[in-house]
Structure formats: structure tokens, C-alpha cells
Amino acid sequence: MSEIEFGVWAPVHGPRAAAHDPQEPYDASWVHNRDAIVEADALGYDATLVAQHTVNPHFSDRDQIEAWTASAALAGLTxxxxxxxxxxxxxxxxxxxxxxxxxxxxxxGGRFAINLINAWNRAEFEKAGIPFLDHDDRYAYGREWLSIVERLTRGETVSHRGEHFTIEDYKLSPAGRFRARPRIYLGGESEPARALAAEHSDVWFINGQPLASVEALIADLRARPRAGAPLRFGLSAFVIARETEAEAQAEHRRLIALAEKDKPAKAVQKANTDPKVVMFQTMARQQAFVGTNGGTAAGLVGSYDQIAERISAFHRAGVGLFMLQFQPLRAEQRRFAEEIFPRLGKTPAAAPSQRLSEAR
Structure with missing residues (x-):
């Protein structure tokens, strides 16, 4: 079984649980993203996920980090x-x-990965005059697109004639200096998403949900034909870890109450969302939770020992990477590293204060 790895979502559009939290004022700035991820790197987290939005999907008048330029900067700082x-x-x-x-x-230096996603925010495309294809058509487009990107990032000379792209004798350099190509992650739980993940991704991201549901999803993907190395699995989850379960549940209730203030923004998001996106169908069936991409529906709310035990259960089911959300982000990612890492045999890395000073 692979070693447990932990990642943290970059705060590309502010807090993940509630936008009106006095403990974490709304902040989607580059400085906040930089400091949070440089600190995560110093603490020993294994990955960060930088979500891509051109405009803020929740509040149209608030900041939104541009994912690819920010990632290039983070690459040089970590x-x-x-x-x-x-x-x-x-x-x-x-x-x-x-x-x-x-x-x-x-x-x-060979630490980059692509997370291909099927867009759900119709307004992001339509307001820019970009066609927003039907759900399954978007995956067909993405499959052709990925087949080209995968070969180019291997340093191959690519000629391609397909439904969407025509490319003649194209080769990119440098490539393959650190490994064969950057890693490919894929999310989505629809049938087209599962098929594409089984055939062409290295890691499949699962949205936060109970253990039994995750076990069933992993079993389905493992049963599908695949060439090459076995598919690995990641799980998104919002964590609330405290000394006691009662304290954790009280914090969960606090965030759920604060999230009520975000209902107008959520209504806008729902109106802009493609109803065929399975992630939102799955989330609609969950009981009260906070966070995005399933959030606390994964059940990582409890005492330090309970959190460690639940993570171990997901790991036994096949989850190798836990992509975590916290609020307030920096205080809670430190708490997780200090309290949960050791319980799972992982030691927090060097002091983050020194690394932050170097980044500035």
C-alpha cells in the first residue's frame, strides 16, 4: 500500500467553508495564497491543488487568483x-x-501536475462568448485535448487530425528532463469522467463523501481496463480536528451557521451550474456539511484520534492522497500537521517561519 500523502487546497477564491467568518476574513490575494502554500510546503504537505477560475464563481465582485501564473510563481518559491x-x-x-x-x-524541478476538469460554471464561458458544450461533449473534447497534451509533454513530435484540433509535426522542448511527463489528475464521477480517468489519468480525485461510497467508486475504477501503472486515488475533504469530538462538532455547527449567510451566492452558483454535473448531484444528497467538493461529508470532523482513524480507513480502501480544506486555513493546516501527521507516522517538516521569510 502506498504511503499516505496530504495536500491542501490553495485559497484561490477565499475561504472554503463560509465567506463571512470573523476568524478568517475573506482573502483571495496572491500574498495570502503564496504564504499559505509556502507554509504548507515547509510543514511537509505533499501537494497543493490550485483550482482554475477566470472570475470568482461565488462573488462576481471579489478577487480570484489566476491559477497558471500563480502556479508558476509557487513553483519558484517552494x-x-x-x-x-x-x-x-x-x-x-x-x-x-x-x-x-x-x-x-x-x-x-519536476513537481508539477495537471488536473483536468469538466467545467460546471456556464456563465464563465457564455459571458466570454466561448461555447459551453453539453456535458458528454465536453468530455469528448477533453479526451481529444488530453491526448495531445499528454504526448506533447512527453516530448513527442505530434501530428493530429481530429474533430476539434489539427496539429502538424509539433514538438516542445525542454521535456522529460526530470521524468517522462508531468502527472495527470482527473476529477468527475460521471460515466465519461470515470472512463477517461481509467484510461488516461495517473490519479483520480473523488469528492468528499462517506467511506462506503468511496469504496464503491474505487472498486468501479479498479475493475476497468487500463494500460500501464495502476490508477491511484485522491480524496477531497474538509477537516475539523480538535482535542475532543464535542469541540469539533461545535466548530462544525459554527461554520454551518456562518455558511447560511452565503445563500445568495450559492443561489447564483446553482443557477450557473450545469445540472448534469454529478458532483453537485452527489453533494445535494449529503446531510449538512461545509466546504467545497464534498467538504465535511467525508466525515473528517472529530478528535485528533478519530480523524487519524478515519483517514487510515480511507487509506486502506485505496485513497493515497488526501486533498484537504481548512478554515481558518493557516492555523488549521498547522494544527493538522502538528497533531495528525505524527498519529499517522508522518513528521512535520522544518519551521515555516524561516521559509516564509525566504519567500518574501
């Missing part, structure tokens, strides 16, 4: 953490994106 950057294929030609990916791979 030492060991894997930088996983999301991409909506319709926004970038595969040749351009592959070149960007290879450049960040070069800057990071």
Missing part, C-alpha cells in the same frame, strides 16, 4: 510540494497549455 493546477480544456489550446505545463515543470 521546494518539495507538488503543484497540481486545474485546467478547463476549452480555455486553452492544447499546444499552448502543454508548453505552459512544461515550463512550470522546469521551474519546479
Amino acid at each position: 521546494r518539495r510540494i507538488e503543484i497540481i493546477t486545474a485546467i478547463k480544456p476549452a480555455l486553452y489550446h492544447p499546444v499552448v497549455l502543454a508548453k505552459m505545463a512544461l515550463q512550470i515543470e522546469e521551474i519546479s
Whole structure:
């Protein structure tokens, strides 16, 4: 069984649980993203996920980090953490994106990864005059797009004639200096997403949900035909860890109450969301939770020992990477490193204060 790895979501559009939390004022600035991820790197987290949005999907008048330029900067400021950057294929030609990916791979010294996602925010496309294809058509487009990017990032000379792209004798360099290519992550739980993940990704991201549901999803993907190395699995989860379960549940209730203030923003998000996106269908069936991409529905709310035990159970089921959300982010990612890492045989790394000083 693979070693347990932990990642943290970058705060690209502010807090993940509630936008009106006095303990974490709304902040999606570059400085906040930089400091949070440099600190995560110093603490020993293994990965960060930088979600891609051109405009803030919740509050149209608030800040939104641009994922790819920010990731390039993070690559130069960090030492060991894997930088996983999301991409909506319709926004970038595969040749351009592959070149960007290879450049960040070069800057990071072989620590970069692509997270291909099927866009859900209709307004982000339509307001820019970009066609927003039907759900399954978006995956067909993404499959062709990824087949080109994957070959280009290997340094192959690519000629391609397909439904969406025509490419003649194209080769990018440098490539393959650190490994065969950047790692490929894929999310989504629809049938087209599962098929694409089984065939063409290295790691499949699962949205936060109970253990039994995660076990069933992993079993389904493992049963599918696949060439090459076995598929690995990641799980998104919002963590609330405290000395006692009662304290953790009280904090959960606090965040749920604060999230009520975000209902107008959530209504806008729902109106802009493609109803065929399975993630939102799954989340609608969950009981009260906070966080995005399933959040606390994964059940990582409890005492330090309970959290460690639940993570171990997910790991036994096949989850190798836990992509975590916290609020307030920096205080809670430190708490997790100090309290949960040792319970799972992982030692927090060097003092983050020194690394933050170097980054500035």
C-alpha cells in the first residue's frame, strides 16, 4: 500500500467553508495564497491543488487568483510540494497549455501536475462568448485535448487530425528532463469522467463523501481496463480536528451557521451550474456539511484520534492522497500537521517561519 500523502487546497477564491467568518476574513490575494502554500510546503504537505477560475464563481465582485501564473510563481518559491493546477480544456489550446505545463515543470524541478476538469460554471464561458458544450461533449473534447497534451509533454513530435484540433509535426522542448511527463489528475464521477480517468489519468480525485461510497467508486475504477501503472486515488475533504469530538462538532455547527449567510451566492452558483454535473448531484444528497467538493461529508470532523482513524480507513480502501480544506486555513493546516501527521507516522517538516521569510 502506498504511503499516505496530504495536500491542501490553495485559497484561490477565499475561504472554503463560509465567506463571512470573523476568524478568517475573506482573502483571495496572491500574498495570502503564496504564504499559505509556502507554509504548507515547509510543514511537509505533499501537494497543493490550485483550482482554475477566470472570475470568482461565488462573488462576481471579489478577487480570484489566476491559477497558471500563480502556479508558476509557487513553483519558484517552494521546494518539495507538488503543484497540481486545474485546467478547463476549452480555455486553452492544447499546444499552448502543454508548453505552459512544461515550463512550470522546469521551474519546479519536476513537481508539477495537471488536473483536468469538466467545467460546471456556464456563465464563465457564455459571458466570454466561448461555447459551453453539453456535458458528454465536453468530455469528448477533453479526451481529444488530453491526448495531445499528454504526448506533447512527453516530448513527442505530434501530428493530429481530429474533430476539434489539427496539429502538424509539433514538438516542445525542454521535456522529460526530470521524468517522462508531468502527472495527470482527473476529477468527475460521471460515466465519461470515470472512463477517461481509467484510461488516461495517473490519479483520480473523488469528492468528499462517506467511506462506503468511496469504496464503491474505487472498486468501479479498479475493475476497468487500463494500460500501464495502476490508477491511484485522491480524496477531497474538509477537516475539523480538535482535542475532543464535542469541540469539533461545535466548530462544525459554527461554520454551518456562518455558511447560511452565503445563500445568495450559492443561489447564483446553482443557477450557473450545469445540472448534469454529478458532483453537485452527489453533494445535494449529503446531510449538512461545509466546504467545497464534498467538504465535511467525508466525515473528517472529530478528535485528533478519530480523524487519524478515519483517514487510515480511507487509506486502506485505496485513497493515497488526501486533498484537504481548512478554515481558518493557516492555523488549521498547522494544527493538522502538528497533531495528525505524527498519529499517522508522518513528521512535520522544518519551521515555516524561516521559509516564509525566504519567500518574501
